[in-house]
Amino acid sequence: MARRSASAGSGLAPWMGVAVIVILLDQITKLIILKTFAYGEFHRITSFFNLVLVYNRGAAFSFLSSADGWQRWFFTALGIIAAVVILWLLKRHSGQKLFCTALSLILGGALGNVIDRVIYGHVTDFLDFHLNNWHWPAFNAADTAITCGAILLILDELRRVKRGK
Template sequence: MATKKIFPTKSSSSITPWLGIATLIILIDQLTKITINKTFQYGEEKVITSFFNLVLAYNKGAAFSFLSNSGGWQRYFFTAIGIGAAVFIIYLLKKHSAQRMFAWALSLVLGGAIGNVIDRLLYGHVVDFLDFHWPGLGHFPAFNVADSAICIGAALFILDELRRVNK
């Protein structure tokens, strides 16, 4: 009678920790958005430092408000892209879960993508609230925790690829 492995060996990897990281990103993202939605009126801004404000902003488009004034179809388009990306990322995590930096990058992008998909499904727009600005240069477009996770994940992809190329 064959015995089942209850605990995976060190050589095998699971996607569970990576999905846990993505879930943590989703939770932090949604909790911060709920907090901002409950404590701010749309467009309200609170100065925190000379270069950072909290503000309640809505983005019906994608990054940097791309296609935000396109009549509403973009909500479904970006929701579909987010869901498709999440499915593909889970596939990649199953295939490459032992590659730590690559899996970190995938997990961060997965959590961010799902966080923004949740917003599109619940509200019809993405809730943004982090507003950085520099005197004389103006305001960077407002963003959120999900966007931050996606950007950090993208940076890790680049770093991982540079490391791979240099080997």
């Protein structure tokens, strides 16, 4: 089944609104952590969750974080390219609510992390989930939005495939 075109939807405004909300939530939470915590400082919230201030100079799971600095601009450029592609997809498919919600979450998250890379040279992470001594890599609200968007893209595709049968 073909995806509906932009003419079937209400345009980019609602999807840009979702992305802007994600960016604002991401940047506000990062500023709160930056103003409240020293680097490496953590506060235990529950038996499985801490707030901690750490910096990620790489990508997901600190991939390439120990490189010589080129990764800052590489991941910044990658985020901007992804944003341009997502904007094109949003414009083309603005009438598809689940698909566009997913893309908007990814867009907002990507741009939230691009802002960090441009301003600070790294991404600020602060959400630390753990089980005993095993810690999931720390992440932030932008990463959460990107992950939720990716899950929604998978659900959208599964629904599309199911309708096509």
